[in-house]
Amino acid sequence: MIAFRPGVEAMIPALRRYARALARDPDIADDLVQDTLVRALRSEKLFVGGDLRSWLYTILTNLNRNRRRSLARQPQFSPLVENAPDASGTEAESRDIARALATLQEDQRAVLLLVMLEGMSYREVADIQGVPIGTVMSRLARARAHVKNSLEGMRPSLRRVK
Amino acid sequence: MTEPHIPVTEDELHAYVDGELPAERTAAVEAWLATHPEDAERVEAWRAMGQALHARYGNVLDEGVPKRLELDHLVKAPRRWIFGAVAATLLAFIVGGGVGWSVRSVSAAPADPLELLRREAITAHKLYIGEVRHPIEVAATEAHLLPWLSRRVGTTLRAPDLASFDLKLLGGRLLPGITAPAALFMYENPAGERVTLYATPLKTATSGFIYKEDNRVALVEWVADNYGYAISGPADKPRLKGIARASYEQMEKR
Numbered sequence: 001m002i003a004f005r006p007g008v009e010a011m012i013p014a015l016r017r018y019a020r021a022l023a024r025d026p027d028i029a030d031d032l033v034q035d036t037l038v039r040a041l042r043s044e045k046l047f048v049g050g051d052l053r054s055w056l057y058t059i060l061t062n063l064n065r066n067r068r069r070s071l072a073r074q075p076q077f078s079p080l081v082e083n084a085p086d087a088s089g090t091e092a093e094s095r096d097i098a099r100a101l102a103t104l105q106e107d108q109r110a111v112l113l114l115v116m117l118e119g120m121s122y123r124e125v126a127d128i129q130g131v132p133i134g135t136v137m138s139r140l141a142r143a144r145a146h147v148k149n150s151l152e153g154m155r156p157s158l159r160r161v162k
Numbered sequence: 163m164t165e166p167h168i169p170v171t172e173d174e175l176h177a178y179v180d181g182e183l184p185a186e187r188t189a190a191v192e193a194w195l196a197t198h199p200e201d202a203e204r205v206e207a208w209r210a211m212g213q214a215l216h217a218r219y220g221n222v223l224d225e226g227v228p229k230r231l232e233l234d235h236l237v238k239a240p241r242r243w244i245f246g247a248v249a250a251t252l253l254a255f256i257v258g259g260g261v262g263w264s265v266r267s268v269s270a271a272p273a274d275p276l277e278l279l280r281r282e283a284i285t286a287h288k289l290y291i292g293e294v295r296h297p298i299e300v301a302a303t304e305a306h307l308l309p310w311l312s313r314r315v316g317t318t319l320r321a322p323d324l325a326s327f328d329l330k331l332l333g334g335r336l337l338p339g340i341t342a343p344a345a346l347f348m349y350e351n352p353a354g355e356r357v358t359l360y361a362t363p364l365k366t367a368t369s370g371f372i373y374k375e376d377n378r379v380a381l382v383e384w385v386a387d388n389y390g391y392a393i394s395g396p397a398d399k400p401r402l403k404g405i406a407r408a409s410y411e412q413m414e415k416r
Contacts, residue, residue: 009233016231017222021215030228035294037236043352055353062354066291069379097214115180116212117219122182137173144176148207 007052008040014118015060021113022064024102032067036060057118058128061110068106100150108143111136170194175201179208275366275390278340279383280374283360283392286337286346288379291356298333298348307334311345316363317389321347322409327401329357340364340390357395357402359409364390371406373399382406386414 015036019029036059040047047055101109107129114120114128122140126133170191177183178191195202229235290297300307302321312319314336321331329349337344337360344362351357369385380397383390384406391413393406 005233012227012231013223013225016225016227017219020222021219030231031294034231034236037231037233039354041233041236046352059354063294066354066356067294069288069292097211097218113215117215122177122180137176140176141172144208144211147211148204151207151211 004044004047004052008037008056011053011056012037015056018057018113018118019060019064021098021101021117022060022110023067024098028067032060032063035063039063051124054120054124054127057114057120061114061128064110065106096151097147100147103150104143104146108139108146111139112143112147115140170201175205176208179205179212275340275364276369276372276383276385279360279362279364279385279390279392280381282337282340282344282362283358283383283394284374284376284379284381286344286360287358287381287394290335290346290348290358297356299335301333302331304333311336314343315339315345315361316342317361319345319361320413322359322412324349324357324405324408326408327357327405328352329405337362355396357393357405360390360392360394362390363388366390371403371410373403375399384410386410 012033015033016029019032019036020026023029023032036056039059040056101112104112110129111125114125115122120128122133122136125136129136168190170187174183174187174191178188183191195205300310308319308321311334321334324331328351330351332348332350334345334347337346339362342363344360347359347361349357349359364385365388366385368387369383371382371384373382374380375397378397379394380399380402381392381394382402382405383392385391391406391409393402393409395402395405
C-alpha cells in the first residue's frame, strides 16, 4: 500500500480537474479540493487501507452535493461568463462542453465526469455515489444524451429543418 | 465465441465506449454498429464528447498546485478565511434569512404544526449542511454545548450517540424555531455526509415517525411531550427511520 500522505498528494491534480469540471468556478473548485484534503488528513488515522482514490472522490462528490443543496435554496443568478483561459482545444468547442455540463442534473454530471474524465469504472462510480451499477448506467446514458443534444442545439447549422 | 444474434443493448454501447464490455461481446457490438448508422453516430458523438472534456479540463493536471492545497500547509496553518467562502457564507445567511422570513410572514394563517416543523427543519438542514467552514456554532467538544442549548430550548437536551450509523456529532446551533427557539445538532460520517437533528417546543399531539422526501433530502419527524423533533439527511427511508428511532430511544431515557 502506498503511504497515506504521498498517496493523497499524488491525487491533488486529478481532484482539481474533477472539481473544476464539477463546480465550473475555479475558486469554488479549489475550495472543494481544499476541504476534501482537510477531511482526508483529519481522518488519516481512520483510514485502514482500501481504495484511497475512490475515497477522496467520494468525499469531494459529497461535499459538492452538500454545497449544491444549500445553493438550491438561493435564487438562481445567471452564471458568470467563463473567463478561464483555455490552454488547449479550440476555445469555442470547450466553452460549449462547459455550458452543456452546466445544464446537467448534479448526479448525472458527476457520473459523466467520473467515467469520461477521470476514467473510473462503473463499479467505482457506484461505490462513490452509493448506488447500484444500474443507476450509474442510467445516469450515464441520460447525461450523454442530454450533453449530445445540447451540443447539437448550440450549432444551429446542424439542426435538421424539416 | 461471439454471439452476433443477441441484440445489442444501449448499455452495451456505453460499455463499449468505456472499455467495460466483456471481450466476447466486442465483435457483436462492432458488427451491430456497422449495420446501424444511427447507433454508430451516437457512439462517435460520445467519443468526441470525451475528447472535448479532456481538451477543456485536461490542462488542469499541468497547473502548479496552489499553496493553499499543499498538504504541509494544510497541516500546519489553520485554515484561512477565503474571500469567496466568506462572501458565500454571508450570501447564504442573507438570502436564507430572507427566504425564511418571507415564508414566515406569508404563512400567517395557522398551519399544521407538523408541516411547520418539517419546513423549518428541512430549511435549516439544507442551509447548514452546505456550510463547509461553519456548519455549527458550538463544537461537540465544548462542554457548554448541551447545557446552553437545553437552557435556550427549555428542556434537557441530549445529543444522541449515532456512532452505530457511522455518524459523529460535530456540534450544534441555536435557531429561531417555530414558536420558541430550536436546537440543531449536526452529525457527519467519514465521507462527509451530514445528518441533522432539529428539536423545538411544539404544542401538538404526540405523533409517530413521519417520513417525508424532498428532492433527495428527506426527514423523519415526530412529536413527544410537547417537543417536535426531526432527523434530516440524504433520502434513505430505512436508514433515516433507524436513526430517528435510535435518537428517540436515547432521548427518552432520562
